[in-house]
Amino acid sequence: METKLILLDLDYTLLKNDKTISQKSIKVLNACQKQGIKVGFSTSRGNTNIQQYVDLVNPDIIICNGGANIYSNGELLHSQGFTLEQTRQIFAAAYKESGENIEMTCDTENELYWNRTENKTNQFTNDTEFDDFLDFKLSALKICIQTTNQELIERIIKTSNVQDCKAIPFSDIPWYKIAPTKATKENAIHFVASFFNIPTSKMISFGDDYSDIGMLKLCGKGIAMGNAIEEVKRVASDITLTNDEDGVAIYLEKNILKNETDK
Numbered sequence: 318m319e320t321k322l323i324l325l326d327l328d329y330t331l332l333k334n335d336k337t338i339s340q341k342s343i344k345v346l347n348a349c350q351k352q353g354i355k356v357g358f359s360t361s362r363g364n365t366n367i368q369q370y371v372d373l374v375n376p377d378i379i380i381c382n383g384g385a386n387i388y389s390n391g392e393l394l395h396s397q398g399f400t401l402e403q404t405r406q407i408f409a410a411a412y413k414e415s416g417e418n419i420e421m422t423c424d425t426e427n428e429l430y431w432n433r434t435e436n437k438t439n440q441f442t443n444d445t446e447f448d449d450f451l452d453f454k455l456s457a458l459k460i461c462i463q464t465t466n467q468e469l470i471e472r473i474i475k476t477s478n479v480q481d482c483k484a485i486p487f488s489d490i491p492w493y494k495i496a497p498t499k500a501t502k503e504n505a506i507h508f509v510a511s512f513f514n515i516p517t518s519k520m521i522s523f524g525d526d527y528s529d530i531g532m533l534k535l536c537g538k539g540i541a542m543g544n545a546i547e548e549v550k551r552v553a554s555d556i557t558l559t560n561d562e563d564g565v566a567i568y569l570e571k572n573i574l575k576n577e578t579d580k
Contacts, residue, residue, distance in 0.1 A: 360381055382500065
């Protein structure tokens, strides 16, 4: 398969468990770009929470907030988020169904907000703004709620009366993500395919979690990490090593760079 675009999930895919990118991965991705292959991030993280990785890799395309935003060379190409009214409805429903102690975060265009100042889950970021979400004045791209209770999440969505939204669990942390139904990695990839004139058949993607399943199924090749959940492995074209074993770099070095060199 001729590869024109490499799409990479970040957490537990390109990133090692300590949230760093190895020098080997940076070197291999740079080599792919030098051979004319575009490199893209496709992550559930917000744009404000990936800049340290953008500086290291310099991706040609960024799909973030699980598909809500698409960037190229710092320019916002597409955005798909909640309206201000929908955002407020979800927050109100969450407090109504779960009480004042519910823990939530909200990604907007330029900031990540959290309704906690202490005992925050700091696995992914310490750089957040505080807001109690009682009178929030910005539109959300996605809202995350700390719970593993699927029934609670379903009640929150029903109570909010927000149509066309979905909830996806994270396999590695006890949180759910609520986002517009159309804000998916696969819908973002369709936009990228049209905008850059790159058929999805010439894309290769790497992922490990629930939100990556559609992406892996859509691309010409979808590669599951060795540490991926079983649902991801079942739909993948192939399985590489784990994120801590440089699975992305090893696969690209063996299957993409070698093929390009052989041409």
